[in-house]
Amino acid sequence: MIEAPFHAALADGPPGAVCVWLEPGAMRIRVAHWKAGDKGTVLLLPGRTECIEKYGRAAGDMVARGYSVITIDWRGQGLADRALPDRNVGHVDDFAEYQEDLDAMLAEADRAGLPRPWFLMAHSMGGSIGLRALARGLPIRAAVFSAPMWGISMSAWLRPVAQMITALAGPFRQAHRYAPTTGPETYLLQVLFEGNVLTTDREMWAYMKAQVEAVPDLALGGPSLAWLRAALKECSALAVLPAPSVPAICALGTAEKVVDVPPIHLRMAGWGRGQLDLYPGAEHEIMMEGPAARQRFFDRAASLYDANRG
DSSP states (O other): OEEOOOOHHHHTOOSOOEEEEEOSTTOOEEEEEEOOOSSOEEEEEOOTTOOGGGGHHHHHHHHHTTOEEEEEEOTTSTTSOOSSSSTTSBOOSOTHHHHHHHHHHHHHHHHTTOOSSEEEEEETHHHHHHHHHHHTTOOOSOEEEESOOSSBOOOTTHHHHHHHHHHHHTTTTOTTSBOTTOOSSOHHHHSOSTTOSSOSOHHHHHHHHHHHHHOGGGOOOOBBHHHHHHHHHHHHHHHTSOOOSSOEEEEEETTOOSBOHHHHHHHHHTOTTEEEEEETTOOSOGGGSOHHHHHHHHHHHHHHHHHTOO
16 A cells, blocks of 8 residues: 545545545546445446546545545546556546556455445446446445546537547547547636536635646546547446446436536436436436535435445
8 A cells, every 4th residue: 555645625524534545457546435434335437538536525524424435536636647658638448447547445444444335426427337337246235426427518419520520530630639619728727617517606616726736647638539429339238237236326417518418317227226316406416515515415425324234
């Protein structure tokens, strides 16, 4: 175990964080955990562009409810290794690479003696990684999703263009380039609070923005064409998988504009032990919304986990 840097003041999480480097394959990733509550451990899977520090408060919410927490910087974001010389472009060639990162995170949970049983909490891209992991037999008792990326939101005219460009990017050696309409600047520094598509809560917006302002290495810009091709392929593959057998809640804001909404409704309608939980007026980041939405989210997550510990 090699200690990794962790910006505790920016994270504003519970005390006692342990942050380490792991090396699945040739890539170095960062994992942090809080061995605190003894009810079990929440495997918190962030979305694209995100870092461990962003989930400091979320970790605190679950620790306060009796759970330990472990979370991750996926390869290509946060302080984890980045595959391309331009560190601002989010890049993988295949979403299977994220499963390697998740396996390393689970091994660290075991090494650190984090309490069983395990529970899943996954946001956005973490939702697609989490759903694939469930199909692989991830040993959890219950799952909570926040605006899972089971489809990518884009205009009707852009979808065929994106599919064509990403298909050609590899043969023409352009897979490293930014996806259409994206660039190197991180979204939090690119737009104002007014009109953003992540949260309606100004204080949580400031919390997220302050992290990438203080530590620019935590920031990430747009995805590569290779990432977009891999993401579209994975979303299509996930759409035909049978519903997992574990109980689940999927939280979704009614003002969602980042991920594709119809695949979420379709998936949850066919999830026998699943429940779609709509948040009126909320945007993409349910865990980064105002106090009432956040309390509702973490209370319902803890209630589901509590009911499935035995």
